[in-house]
Amino acid sequence: MIIFFVLLSVLSSSWGLQEIELKTFLREDMPPPATNLSLARNVFQSYINMPLDHFDPQNDKRFAMRFMFNEEFFGGPGSPIFIMAGGEWDIHPAWLAAGNMYEMARENKGYLIYTEHRYYGKTLPFKEHTTENLRFLNMDQALADLAHFITEVKTQPRFNNSEVIMYGGSYAANMVMWFKQRYPHLVLGSIASSGPILAKIDFPEYLEVVHEAYLLEGGDQCISIIRQGIQDTIAHMNTDEGREALEAAFGICEPIDYSDPYDLGYFSGLITWSFSNTVQRASPGSLIQICNNFTGNYYGNTPMEKIGGFVSLVQNRTENECWDIVYDNFLDSYNKTDNSRAWYYQTCTEYGFFQIAPKSGTVFDSLKWLNLDFYITACKRLFDERFDEKFVYAAADRVNLVYGGLDPEVKNTVNIHGYIDPWRALGVYDEHISETSPTYTIERASHCFDMQGWLPSDTIRMTFMKQEARRIVASWLSNRKNH
Ligand SMILES: *[C@@H]1O[C@H](CO)[C@@H](O)[C@H](O)[C@H]1NC(C)=O
Ligand SMILES: *[C@@H]1O[C@H](CO)[C@@H](O)[C@H](O)[C@H]1NC(C)=O
Ligand SMILES: *[C@@H]1O[C@H](CO)[C@@H](O)[C@H](O)[C@H]1NC(C)=O
Ligand SMILES: *[C@@H]1O[C@H](CO)[C@@H](O)[C@H](O)[C@H]1NC(C)=O
Ligand SMILES: *[C@@H]1O[C@H](CO)[C@@H](O)[C@H](O)[C@H]1NC(C)=O
DSSP states (O other), rough: OOHHHHHHHHHHHHHHHEOOOOOOOOOOOOOOOOOOOOGGGGGGGEEEEEEEEETTTTTOOOOEEEEEEEEOOOOOOOEEEEEEEOOOSSGGGGGSSSSSSHHHOOOOOOHEEOOOOTTTTOOOOSSSSSGGGGGGGGGHHHEEEEEEEEHHHHHHHHHHHHEEEEETTTTTHHHHHHHHHTTTTSEEEEEEEEEOSOOEOOOHHHHHHHHHHHHHHHHHHHHHHHHHHHHHHGGGGSSHHHHHHHHHHTTTTSSOTTOOHHHHHHHHHHHHHHHHHHHHHHOTHHHHHHHHHTTSSSSSHHHHHHHHHHHHHHTOOOOTTTBBHHHHHHHHHHHSSHHHHHHHHIIIIIIEOOOOOOOOOOOOTTOOOSSSHHHHHHHHHHHHOOOHHHHHHHHHHHHHHHOOOOOOOOOSEEEETTTTTGGGGGGGOOOOSSSTEEEEEETTTTHHHSSOOOOOTHHHHHHHHHHHHHHHHHHHHHHHHHH
16 A cells, blocks of 8 residues: 555656646635725624424424624614525625625615525534435525524514515525515515526536637637537547547546546536636636637647646646546545535435536537436435436426426516526526516626626626616615605
8 A cells, every 4th residue: 555655656756747636616606706805894703593404393403504794884773684695605704895785785774694505614504414414405494594594683673674685696596586485575675696596407508608608709710719629639539649648738647547438527527617617707808818818829739738728727727736537536526524515415406407518519519428427426426326317307396396497486586697607598587587576687797797896897788787786676675665
């Protein structure tokens, strides 16, 4: 054993490369708004005691749910409460010190709160994320947490007459929309930003929008460079020299096992996740810059080197680091008690959202190893053999049955999407949800853009959207006051 390790380290030092642990993919913390963090001096943190199982009166177990609050604008009794719902990430004080909800609180003398979702961040009902312990992790319990939270807050006399407005982005957009649907007596209205409200196991549409985003921003020329780079990469898999060149271009330490479809699925994912990452975070102009860099040989010279260099750069791999493309490493990165494992569990037991290679002529079509088997095998190996294809489809059906899929019956919910956000494919983006729940889809905008405060890079439409959300919230509050 010892000899084995010594050998390994000699080998890798002779290459001058250091092996790095891959980041987990498929979920990302919501980046906090750019703000002067000295403003967060008004943000405080606390915990509330929460029932573990809201639906079983015989279960009296509890856990501590974290939340943050900021009362700098609060106008006293009768003034509203603004709650940002936390999703599958750690809550961050910057969201109560900047951003569009912060502006809403300023304009309406609101009290600001940010709640953390059970099983994420510091809100951990159990020490370990075993499959058994994870069974209280689902939307129904998370919404009941919010209901319990609001009810507790409103027992304080200064809040007994306060209206509640909720704001959520991404998965938390589903939360605030579905909270308004299920607990309409507890919330006046919600702003749902980029909510993928349809649970769907096979989700090729995600990469279709990533393709479309590069096409819209960078044009045919950019698409053909990416297409050729990915096709050349795959062509290189057929010969020994080709494989060596491929591994050099991508900075891979140990040769890939080209006979293992799961390892190739992981490799495919590394490529698609790099492109989707840049699209999900895109601001106006950022994809054009990437396309210019493809044309200008910034990432590499040959078509394959361009892709390899781009992937390495997006994944923050420095020159002296390399990675191993082994499916077990992918599983390991999800086999810890952290946000990633909890989120993977939710994809297996509620939403799917499995971003598979499309079959519709996109640049990603040829990465066929990124398929359902790749993702569902992870469900089985990480959690339980029973989490097979039939199980995950039934799980998504249950969510759509409970919350209504693309036809949610909900009032007073502003439904916002970015046209180049890959997640909008699972939201309602081309029609209003109801008379009081209007939809806004903003071109050239990506994921959750409206949650930020005003930015110098904002397009006119984006500035309009941020103002429009604030106007609607103010009108809900003033109508309520007049009654
Ligand atoms: C941040 O805010 C503080 C207090 O308002 C101010 O003194 C400081 O100059 C600000 N820093 C920046 C970088 O704007
Ligand atoms: C709210 O609390 C105040 C102060 O304790 C009390 O005077 C008032 O009657 C309460 N209002 C409602 C609606 O319960
Ligand atoms: C594009 O290339 C420029 C140098 O020409 C570099 O500064 C910039 O970081 C690159 N941008 C991206 C997104 O790769
Ligand atoms: C890479 O590093 C930069 C600078 O530290 C950071 O802004 C960016 O989010 C990182 N990207 C990823 C994919 O982690
Ligand atoms: C995850 O970790 C547990 C406990 O260490 C281990 O039993 C299990 O085999 C691991 N699963 C995978 C897929 O690595």
